[in-house]
Amino acid sequence: MHDALSALQKIRTLYVQVPFCPERCHYCSLPVSLQTERAPAYLRALFREKKRLMEREDLSGLETLYVGGGTPTVLPLPHLQELLEELQKGLPPLAEITVESRPDTVTPEILHRLRSSGVxxxxxxMExxxxxxxxxxxxxxxxxxxVRFLEFVRNHFSGFVSMDFIAGGEGFSEDAFLQEAQSLLAEGLDHLSLxxxxxxxxxxxxxxLRRGEISAGTEDAAGRIWERIVRALSSMGWFRYEVANFSRSPDTVCxxxxxxxQGYDHAGIGAGAHQRIRSVRTINVRSLVSYEERLFSMKAPFEGRESLDQDERLLEILYTNARLSNGFPLSWLSSEDRSNAIGGADFSDLVEEGYLDSRAYSSGRVIFTEKGRDLLDGLMGEIWSRLRS
Incomplete structure (x- = not known):
């Protein structure tokens, strides 16, 4: 596993936080601003942070750029175009450029501009x-x-299209969602997150919740609904390549x-952005004002910094890979190239109990079954406990 950790210490992805939105949704805890007139100052700070990142780190192996938020497409079109152009300057050719959006913020002109900007x-x-x-x-x-919105987007944008939804809460209909999911699969939606x-x-x-206006059991009920739905999505043909993410085929995963x-180093810029590079995790300040002040005064934008030791890094990689449909090599759980604090362990009992895929285990991989994915946190805690014993 030591060699695998070293191989993963390469920056493959860059996430960019664009914290502007047309409104603040009731469930959202992200740093967002409804004042798009603040965009020019924020973008100047963002481009300055990108410049510092490029001076400090090797981005020659970068494969993807993800522009999230917030809602980047709420920006006035000139600012959106400037954002996409400046972000790509100096970067290697990218295999994937993603932009997050809301249906009520896109027009044919915006969709054409996104396509022409390399998205x-x-x-x-959708929610x-x-x-x-x-x-x-x-x-x-x-x-x-x-389905109708997908048709509209397809008329003006030729790239992959993903839709995100939330399960649970007042007014949610399991049957209505599954009916739409079936139609979206038939119409060729590339990717669905639930x-x-x-x-x-x-x-x-x-x-x-604190005022008693919604039930204390709302989250638990949503979790049970979600568990039923993800199984149904798999049954109808959606490819569940990660715990909460589905694609039309293996070729359309995000x-x-x-x-x-998979555990590769990932860089992040913008207010509230997270990154982990060479086992150091940082989180930027959430306040737009503080973020801009720090960048313009040549201070680091971090509000949190944590150095992970080898065991902490290993646990993180095991957990994130466990979420994927192809899991991880069983050899990662062996004692070779491992610190003396961690040993090997046998997990055949988890196979017998139906938590791990038996065929995968016999061929040297750890892949969780649907039953195992439902209890992933607890099972990974058990696996980690055995490794350390």
Missing amino acids: TRLSFG SVRSEHMRFLGRTMNVLEP YPLTVEEQTSLKGR RHNHLVW
Whole structure:
């Protein structure tokens, strides 16, 4: 595993945080601003951080660029174009460039501009297929029929298209979602993500929970609904290549996320952005004002910095790879090239209990079954405990 850790210490992905949105959704805990007039100052700071990153790190092996948010497409078109052009300057040819978006922020002109700017993948936060559920989530936009919206996007953009949804909460319909998911697969949607509703700190939903306006069991109920739905998605033909992510085929997975889950070093810039490079994890300040002030005063934008030792790095890589459909080599759990604090262990009992795929295990890989994925946190804790015993 020591050699694998060394091989993964290469920056393959760059994430860019664009914290502007048309509204703050009730479930969102990300740093966002509704004031797009602040974009010019923010972009100047962002480009300065990118310049520092390029001076400090080797980005010659970069494969993907992911522009997230927020909602980057809420930016005025000249600023959006400037953002995409400046981000790509000095970078090697990229295999994938993704931009996050909302359906109510794109026009034919924007879609054409994204395509001409080299964007290869659009990821739309659809969130729901029902108005009542959308209101619960805090989205004021009208619910769009996903299939019709996909047809609209396809008329103006030739790259991959992804849609994200949230399961659970008031107004959510399991049957309605599955019906749409079946139609989207038939219509050729490239990628679908489904996450269970979570009630995060510093969100409107958390405030409603504290005031007793929503049930204390909302998250647990959402988790149970989500478990049923992800099994149904697999049954209808969606390829579940990661715990919460599905693609139409192995060829349409999100390459950026896949590289991060495999454990490669990943860089991140922007307010609130995370990165991990050479076993050092940093988190940027969330405040746009603080972020801009730090960049313009030549200070580091970090608000948190953590150095991971080899065991911590190994645990992280094992966990993220465990989320993937192809798992990881069984040899990673051997004692070779490992510190004396960690030994080998036998996991055949987890195969017998149905948590690990038996064929994969016999051929030297650790791949969790659907049953195992439902209990992934606990099972990885058990595996780690045995490795350290």
